[in-house]
Amino acid sequence: MPNGDGDAALVERGLVQAALDEALSAGGEWAEVFAEDRQNAGALFDEGRVEEMSSSRDRGVGLRVTVGDTTGFAHTSDLTEEGLRTAARTAAAGARGTGTRTGQPLSGDGVAAPRVETLPSSVPKATKVDLLRRADGAARAVDDAISQVTVRYSEGRRRILVANTDGVFAGDDQVRTLFSVNCVAAGDQGLQTGRETVGYTVGFELFDSHDVEELAARAAGRAVTKLRARPAPSGELPVVIKRGGGGVLFHEACGHGLEADLVRKGASVFKDRVGELVASPLVTLVDDGTMGVEWGAVAIDDEGHPTQRNVLIEDGVLTDYMWDHLRSRDAGRAPSGNGRRQSYMHLPMVRMTNTFVTNGDTDPDDIVADTSHGVYIAQLGGGQVNTATGDFVFGMTEAYLIEDGQITEPLREGNLIGNGPDVLANIDAIGNDFDMGSPGTCGKDGQGVPVGDGQPTLRVTALTIGGTAS
Amino acid sequence: MTAAVNANPELPDLAASVVAGAHAGEQLEVYVSRGRSTTVKAYDGQVESLRSGTTQAIGVRVVVDGRQGFASAGSLDPDVVADTVAEARENLQFAEVDPHQGLAHPDGVPEPGLDLVDRAVLDLSEDDKIEMAIDLERRCLARDPRITGVRTSAWSDGWGEAALASTAGIAVFSEGGSCSVGVQPLAVDGDETQIGYAGDAARRPDELDIDKVITEAVEGATGLLGATKPASDKVTVVFEPSVAAAFLGTVAGALTGDRVIKGRSPFAERLDEEIAVSSLTLVDDPTDPRSLGADNHDGEGLAARRNVLIDGGVLQRFLHNSYTARRAQASSTGSAVRGARSTPGVGLHAMTIVPGDLERDALLAAVGDGVFVRGVNGLHSGVNPVSGDFSVGAYGHHIRAGELAEPFREATIASTLQRMLFDLVHVGGDFEFLPGGTGMASLAIADISLSGT
Numbered sequence: 007m008p009n010g011d012g013d014a015a016l017v018e019r020g021l022v023q024a025a026l027d028e029a030l031s032a033g034g035e036w037a038e039v040f041a042e043d044r045q046n047a048g049a050l051f052d053e054g055r056v057e058e059m060s061s062s063r064d065r066g067v068g069l070r071v072t073v074g075d076t077t078g079f080a081h082t083s084d085l086t087e088e089g090l091r092t093a094a095r096t097a098a099a100g101a102r103g104t105g106t107r108t109g110q111p112l113s114g115d116g117v118a119a120p121r122v123e124t125l126p127s128s129v130p131k132a133t134k135v136d137l138l139r140r141a142d143g144a145a146r147a148v149d150d151a152i153s154q155v156t157v158r159y160s161e162g163r164r165r166i167l168v169a170n171t172d173g174v175f176a177g178d179d180q181v182r183t184l185f186s187v188n189c190v191a192a193g194d195q196g197l198q199t200g201r202e203t204v205g206y207t208v209g210f211e212l213f214d215s216h217d218v219e220e221l222a223a224r225a226a227g228r229a230v231t232k233l234r235a236r237p238a239p240s241g242e243l244p245v246v247i248k249r250g251g252g253g254v255l256f257h258e259a260c261g262h263g264l265e266a267d268l269v270r271k272g273a274s275v276f277k278d279r280v281g282e283l284v285a286s287p288l289v290t291l292v293d294d295g296t297m298g299v300e301w302g303a304v305a306i307d308d309e310g311h312p313t314q315r316n317v318l319i320e321d322g323v324l325t326d327y328m329w330d331h332l333r334s335r336d337a338g339r340a341p342s343g344n345g346r347r348q349s350y351m352h353l354p355m356v357r358m359t360n361t362f363v364t365n366g367d368t369d370p371d372d373i374v375a376d377t378s379h380g381v382y383i384a385q386l387g388g389g390q391v392n393t394a395t396g397d398f399v400f401g402m403t404e405a406y407l408i409e410d411g412q413i414t415e416p417l418r419e420g421n422l423i424g425n426g427p428d429v430l431a432n433i434d435a436i437g438n439d440f441d442m443g444s445p446g447t448c449g450k451d452g453q454g455v456p457v458g459d460g461q462p463t464l465r466v467t468a469l470t471i472g473g474t475a476s
Numbered sequence: 477m478t479a480a481v482n483a484n485p486e487l488p489d490l491a492a493s494v495v496a497g498a499h500a501g502e503q504l505e506v507y508v509s510r511g512r513s514t515t516v517k518a519y520d521g522q523v524e525s526l527r528s529g530t531t532q533a534i535g536v537r538v539v540v541d542g543r544q545g546f547a548s549a550g551s552l553d554p555d556v557v558a559d560t561v562a563e564a565r566e567n568l569q570f571a572e573v574d575p576h577q578g579l580a581h582p583d584g585v586p587e588p589g590l591d592l593v594d595r596a597v598l599d600l601s602e603d604d605k606i607e608m609a610i611d612l613e614r615r616c617l618a619r620d621p622r623i624t625g626v627r628t629s630a631w632s633d634g635w636g637e638a639a640l641a642s643t644a645g646i647a648v649f650s651e652g653g654s655c656s657v658g659v660q661p662l663a664v665d666g667d668e669t670q671i672g673y674a675g676d677a678a679r680r681p682d683e684l685d686i687d688k689v690i691t692e693a694v695e696g697a698t699g700l701l702g703a704t705k706p707a708s709d710k711v712t713v714v715f716e717p718s719v720a721a722a723f724l725g726t727v728a729g730a731l732t733g734d735r736v737i738k739g740r741s742p743f744a745e746r747l748d749e750e751i752a753v754s755s756l757t758l759v760d761d762p763t764d765p766r767s768l769g770a771d772n773h774d775g776e777g778l779a780a781r782r783n784v785l786i787d788g789g790v791l792q793r794f795l796h797n798s799y800t801a802r803r804a805q806a807s808s809t810g811s812a813v814r815g816a817r818s819t820p821g822v823g824l825h826a827m828t829i830v831p832g833d834l835e836r837d838a839l840l841a842a843v844g845d846g847v848f849v850r851g852v853n854g855l856h857s858g859v860n861p862v863s864g865d866f867s868v869g870a871y872g873h874h875i876r877a878g879e880l881a882e883p884f885r886e887a888t889i890a891s892t893l894q895r896m897l898f899d900l901v902h903v904g905g906d907f908e909f910l911p912g913g914t915g916m917a918s919l920a921i922a923d924i925s926l927s928g929t
Contacts, residue, residue, distance in 0.1 A: 052738070056571050059546075060545075060547060063556070063560075065550065074522075076525070077526070078525070079526065079528070080528050080529055081527075081528075096528060100523075131569075131570045198862075238890075240925045241929070242928075271627050272664075272669065273669070353525060353527060388856050389854065392671060393671075394670060397869070397885055397886045400854070401854060420858055420888070423888050470886065472890050476708075
């Protein structure tokens with residue numbers, strides 16, 4: 007039966023071993039058990055009151071069996087021995103194996119302690135409600151134009167156990183806490199929105215270092231500022247992206263294209279380009295799952311491999327892709343800690359963790375001052391990429407015109423479009439003011455996982471702005 | 477998911493037993509579901525992965541004196557069911573009083589009585605499913621020599637059942653299955669690679685139009701070979717039905733009760749006014765069995781019904797669940813949407829446009845010069861349904877002298893939702909039901925900003 011506390015493996019070792027043995031005796035060449043216990047809770051404050059408090063609990067196991075290039079996978083919420091054995095047989099049948107192998111003995115204790123100071127679940131709900139109320143008040147105090155404020159608090163604890171026939175038996179205890187404020191401002195020209203989100207792989211100590219009232223005031227200010235925004239330009243212009251505001255650009259422009267599964271299938275513009283100059287020599291791009299409390303940080307990936315700092319592009323040269331178990335096995339190399347999955351119901355694949363561009367040496371003020379006409383983006387929204395062509399879009403949720411080296415008029419929202427390799431080559435200035443951005447959820451093939459991104463202030467010489475003004 | 481036929485009494489019994497445990501003075505609603513699914517992905521003529529699994533879920537909503545609490549879990553084990561009810565009650569303690577909060581009450585509207593349960597999908601063997609996925613890949617590769625590979629060729633099917641019951645007297649059960657295919661071929665010409673995508677979904681395997689999927693996916697990839705970035709301009713765009721559905725889906729989302737009552741819709745004050753050209757009539761019709769979104773009841777157990785949203789350009793109605801209806805002093809339109817994992821929201825089940833009479837070629841001829849948009853991206857990042865700003869990445873073909881011409885990519889198209897509804901110049905006659913259950917036709921919209929070079 008599942009273990010509800012943190013001081014033992016999520017599923018008892020003997021049960022895990024039995025499931026792995028069952029998978030191999032049913033014909034598997036390699037087998038894996040992924041168990042997960044997830045508890046989420048949240049509160050929604052809207053229209054000046056607590057609208058809803060909710061909580062959820064999920065636990066289950068996914069059995070993966072491989073035979074050659076074929077993977078069989080079965081998931082179940084039945085964590086009894088019979089449930090696990092049935093899933094193992096189903097997965098092995100899916101892999102259509104006929105082998106009779108034995109696995110390596112399991113090594114490790116499969117236990118991990120949460121790396122937080124205060125488990126959010128230990129904090130009284132009334133304390134959380136108070137945070138929501140304070141944020142709501144702070145947002146409304148910014149301006150009479152603020153017509154709606156929605157504040158969300160959410161906490162999540164995800165305990166996992168990964169075991170496989172290579173002998174891996176590893177656990178992790180991932181706690182994340184998030185707080186977001188969405189404001190609507192009403193003006194003569196209609197409605198505008200402003201949003202701020204703070205989230206880290208931490209417990210309730212998040213609020214020791216982040217003031218929810220400041221956060222709310224920033225969200226409200228953004229909505230109010232946009233009431234006087236003018237339509238964004240249409241066409242190609244230089245774009246300066248504020249530090250921490252646009253790491254998603256790299257996530258889309260090249261991050262996905264450096265995932266080994268897409269590369270292997272020829273669906274990436276970066277295939278066969280390791281060792282080549284793929285970006286401006288100013289660009290060093292890193293994916294790092296070990297980054298302390300960042301949103302995409304995990305101790306082990308969802309295949310049981312420790313995460314690590316992977317330099318993907320160094321001084322403009324492509325140095326490596328990101329790897330999961332299957333792709334690294336095929337390539338005869340070590341995995342990079344990038345095998346992730348949304349839940350026990352999903353197969354892992356190559357995913358980013360925290361992806362960022364490292365510091366340059368230019369003063370960010372000089373980058374703006376040196377731009378005669380362009381767009382300054384203070385906050386980007388989400389993005390999307392076609393990895394085969396490298397074409398990607400991303401939204402700007404707070405942007406301004408740059409005129410004669412000065413940041414001037416606010417602009418309405420819109421998407422920008424660019425081509426990954428072109429944009430990477432066209433970065434002509436990188437600031438020395440690195441910062442991480444807001445927490446994100448990356449979607450790929452229908453699975454969402456938490457990711458972080460970051461970058462110093464930087465300039466792209468030309469991006470297509472999807473506005474309506476000529 | 478459909479039909480009040482109680483083929484498997486277990487879930488309704490479980491739901492009824494939870495409701496029977498409601499405390500005095502407590503409104504309690506429970507939604508229980510379970511399902512199973514299989515996905516086969518083929519690659520290089522082999523099974524790349526075969527994934528199967530079972531799921532269970534429970535969602536419990538409790539309302540006492542205008543306070544609501546909610547909890548959910550991914551298991552129907554008796555201890556989990558009891559814990560979930562207890563959690564919902566605990567969550568309620570911290571919610572604040574909202575006099576409109578509460579469950580749906582039966583409103584006497586009869587269910588449409590659709591028979592949507594089709595067990596054909598249950599008769600497929602694993603080998604059948606594998607063959608479908610492999611065959612789809614093989615046929616894409618064989619269709620055009622420029623198709624050098626297929627990123628993913630997938631078959632999926634699933635079967636689910638759900639029971640909803642409440643202290644307000646709601647008790648409904650539904651079950652059903654569906655199957656789908658999706659394929660992403662890669663077309664290569666020299667250094668250039670283009671990826672296509674197409675898919676289909678249906679209640680029965682023999683209703684899937686595999687040949688159409690292959691044609692769309694392959695032409696989607698090969699048709700974009702040689703695409704270039706267009707010059708920035710004001711143009712008339714033609715949206716193919718899937719793109720038109722994304723656009724009108726955003727508009728319709730702004731017509732849902734929660735957005736309207738909370739002042740987050742640009743159309744909130746526009747009831748009975750013209751918000752679009754007279755050629756636009758848009759309905760949400762879950763009673764049409766041709767749509768995969770068809771159902772007999774909504775997420776609160778009220779009868780599904782046909783709702784006219786926009787009639788000849790005039791805004792007729794906002795969609796409501798029981799909560800937003802009470803807030804708006806209106807009646808529920810049977811538009812609650814939910815799973816076990818959330819409280820009922822408000823949404824569309826089967827958005828359907830009333831088609832015009834120009835088939836695709838005639839529509840292009842009528843437009844003359846412009847761009848044909850085959851696909852868009854960045855809908856989540858560049859469309860703001862509160863302000864109405866609309867800006868998305870787009871690719872497709874130029875339209876020259878009334879015919880499709882060379883392809884374009886790396887461009888955006890932009891306007892506002894409000895303006896686009898009045899700049900709509902033609903509703904196509906090429907009506908089809910899309911895999912998601914939306915009934916849509918091509919749309920021609922003038923005066924759009926195309927941004928490229």
